[in-house]
Amino acid sequence: MERELADLVHGVGHRLRRGYGERLGPLGLSPGQARALRVIADAEPPLKMVQLAERLRIVPRSVTPVVDALEEAGLVRREVDPASRRSILLVITPEGRAQYTQVREARRQVAEELFSVLTSEQQDRLRELLGLVDREFG
Template sequence: MADMELTELFQLVGRRFRHGYARLLEPLGLSPGQARALRVLDDAERPLRMVRLAEELRIVPRSLTPVVDALEEAGLARRQVDPANRRSTLVVITPEGRDLAARARDARRQAGGELFAVLSEEQREQLRGLLSLVDAQFR
């Protein structure tokens, strides 16, 4: 029973974060999925193939198409043929996309700051360490 309570609490806190983050992304015109894709593209050293971007986002490639379509329509990313393999498509972040990725990162930090404001800095560090330990077992 204690494990179930912990998982339910973890899900509840995650849901609260997602709702707060989505609220802060709304004025930017981004969904959380679009913000994640921009973050991955912004962090990449070079344009990513669609398949690689899907892997980084841990989604199936067909689920990525509408995300990239929306980013492209907004002028935040563009597709181009991969010169190394003309059958592959690269996704290139635009300067506007980089700017919005930075603003989305700020929104993410703000959402986390609001969520964890009740914790002291020491408690935040302890929680970060515990979550890192749990995450490390799956890497």
């Protein structure tokens, strides 16, 4: 019997997350922390906590322990927003930028291994199809 599309996508996603988690272990980061670091690193200008929560699609109170851990590790720092002294901006540190480079490489390696069974043309088509679904419902 043919497996359902949702089951296949779920299974591939699970393998990606598991492989990514294994590669992040030596870096001392959880997948959630790595994702937050990526969003902070890619943000221009620096994000407020509520903006990070929105981009991560989590409730604002859930972002605090993630940022606390990144700050404790020296990867991110909180700065007062000069435009609004009551707001806090999240700024990646030089150590965070270096760690982010390793995180990106770990993510790339996991994806490369997982999708190596596909030709480059098949990978391009899969990327196109998943992008279409993500744009429509993301």
